[in-house]
Amino acid sequence: MAEPPTPTALVWLKRDLRARDHAPLAEAGRFERALAVYLIEPAWRSSPEFHPQHARFALGALAALQAELAGRGLPLLVLEGEAVATFEALRRAHGITHLFSHEETGPGWSYERDRAVARWCRATGVAWTEFAQTGVVRRLKSRDGWAGLWERRMNTPEVLMPAGWRGLPLCPTLLPLALPEPPQPARGATEADAWATLDGFLAGRGRGYSRSLSSPLTAETHCSRLSEHLAFGTISMRCVHQATQAAIHGAADSGLARDLRSFAGRLRWHCHFMQKLEDEPAIEVRNFARSHDGLRPGDGVAMTAADQARLDAWCEGRTGFPMVDACMRQLQATGWLNFRMRAMLVSFAAHHLWLHWRAPGLHLARLFLDFEPGIHWSQMQMQSGTTGINTLRIYSPAKQALDHDPEGRYRRRWLPDWGTPAYPAPIVDEAAALRHAKERLYGLRRTEAAHQEADAIQQRHGSRKAGLPATRRARPRRDPEPGQGRLF
Ligand SMILES: Cc1cc2nc3c(=O)[nH]c(=O)nc-3n(C[C@H](O)[C@H](O)[C@H](O)COP(=O)(O)OP(=O)(O)OC[C@H]3O[C@@H](n4cnc5c(N)ncnc54)[C@H](O)[C@@H]3O)c2cc1C
Known part of the structure; x- marks a missing residue:
């Protein structure tokens, strides 16, 4: 009788380029053999939203992550290729039995690719587990109670990193990609950069946030500047939320606490808007x-x-x-x-x-x-x-x-x-x-x-909670006449 395959985990990194608060990486720590992969997908590079600056940021984050994970025994491969073909090659070469990733609320091409991966998993018997990483709820039935769900998710303790992984004996690679020069100097893209950006904001750069938001002269410094880190997942929304709540409670300066509360509300907006695409691609x-x-x-x-x-x-x-x-x-x-x-x-x-x-x-x-x-x-x-x-x-x-x-x-x-x-x-x-x-x-x-x-x-x-961007809760009795609309 043939031996059952050795349980082997493949962690598929997407928009979650960090080690901390990372459920798929934590799950792989339990396996006898594990491997992580990030794909530079041709479908991404040929999509109309793509710009080389996006790949450069991802590669910057990956270089640091690769070194950190390798130090703990987990090889991280960075490969250029479509998901199904690459996973099948990895399955044949290494006997992958489990696939772990975060859920993604992305453009149509990524949705189609996820469906293809799901079909491949069914055909090959690979067990795919996806974890939520933001407040976005998959297969949401109703928006009622959504804000409460968000709070609960964001207040659960962060996922702890395993002490180490039993990684497959592979040589990690970071492919040199032929990308044109970015139009601006690359900003710090690593997980450490994300934390430094957050810490600096909470410790004082956020003072004056609310009144500095709107002017392009002041926003550059007093806004958090976390958006690219949240987009590429070099820091988790939960960690940002929890660190912000701790800073609000610890703020001796009530002005800073007020500014941080205003910032904290916007973290919920982030997921509120993403939920719309999740619900209606x-x-x-x-x-x-x-x-x-x-x-x-x-x-x-x-x-x-x-x-x-x-x-x-x-x-x-x-x-x-x-x-x-x-x-x-x-x-x-x-x-x-x-x-x-x-x-x-x-x-x-x-x-x-x-x-x-x-x-x-x-x-x-x-x-x-x-x-x-x-x-x-x-x-x-x-x-x-x-x-x-x-x-x-x-x-x-x-x-x-x-x-x-x-x-x-x-x-x-x-x-x-x-x-x-x-x-x-x-x-x-x-x-x-x-x-x-x-x-x-x-x-x-x-x-x-x-x-x-x-x-x-x-x-x-529509939002159900006060504090989210204004939506019309009830029909207005009268719209302004043409020409009377407000100018901002
Ligand atoms: C037309 C348009 C397109 C936008 N496209 C994006 C986008 O692709 N990616 C993106 O992250 N933001 C987008 N925003 C929202 C917002 O402009 C940016 O999140 C913000 O300017 C990023 O800077 P910051 O991280 O310093 O923001 P901060 O003011 O410090 O806010 C902290 C975080 O809260 C979230 N946030 C803040 N404002 C909003 C908002 N209005 N709606 C949803 N989330 C918010 C973001 O995650 C942001 O990083 C868009 C806004 C407009 C008007």
Whole structure:
């Protein structure tokens, strides 16, 4: 009789590039033989959201993780290849019996790949266990009680790292990949960098967080700057939450504690927005509110050459609206922008330039080092007015400049040609563009179809807890008349 196979664990690292609070790695510690793998998947590299800066960040994190895990006996392979083919090769070579990974709420290609891996596991008898790593709940039945679930998950003790692994005798490899130079100096990508960023923020950099959030001049320093670490999983959401709660309780300075409480609420938003993509994967390509389909060019309506020219000008930061162009140039140079300026960029594309959110969203997904699909596509739609449930917000670049860059320091920093003849004239007439946008959007929102749909969207995706971004809990009695919409 043939010997039963030696239980052999394969840990599949995805957006969880850390050793601490890592359930799949902990589980593999119990096995007689274990191996970890990270895949640079061709489907990722050819996806429209991909930018080489993303792979560089991942490789930076992996280099440190590989050394740490090797020191404890676990080889980590970094391979270029599709999941099923690579796993099958590893199974044949090493007799893999178990696969461990974290759940992922990703773009369509990753969803399809997970389904293919599930089929491969069924066909080969490999047992696949997936663990949650954020507050996102898989197969969620209802949003009622979601915030409580989030709290409970975030307050459970972190998963402890095993003392060591009985790793397969392999030589870990880190493949040299032919990636073009990134557009900005690589920021620290390791787990140690993530903790240093968090510790510095909690210890004092976060003082003034709430009042510094909106200006691009102050946000750079006083925001946590954890987004890329959360996106690549170099630190877990649970660890950030628990360290923040400890800092709030320990803060002698009540101003700092207030700022940290405001930050803590945003950690829940992170998962709240990701949950929307988890519950409805199609929102990366189609409107939450289907009554808004076909509203703008690029959404089932062909883009004209003029539409394309406006999109190109926006992507390249040459719209002739200095605050908009300065933001795009900062993003191109650094891979990061604060929330308010992201919202203004998108609002401008959607309302001033009357562009559907998908093409601008792909451009931003590539430029954001912290691209997190669930947050990104929900926010793209929210700022474009296609969720059907959120208050319409149209940002005026001039007002944002007055409020957040009154002396022009930010614009001068990122737009050296501002104020010179080389700087372009505005590409649209702002007043006429906004009149058109408000007429179309408010007109649509007043229809019975839009009202009915809004109730269903609120039920499925809307927040139930005060403190989350405003959604319409009940139908407004009266929408503003065209032209009366608020400018932010
Ligand atoms: C159009 C648009 C697209 C966006 N795309 C992304 C994205 O791809 N990835 C991403 O992480 N954030 C995205 N955001 C949200 C937000 O702008 C960033 O999380 C934030 O600027 C990151 O900087 P920080 O880590 O210093 O934030 P902090 O203010 O220090 O916040 C801490 C963390 O809370 C979470 N968070 C903060 N604000 C929000 C928010 N409004 N919604 C959801 N989570 C939030 C993030 O995880 C962030 O890292 C987007 C916002 C807009 C308007």
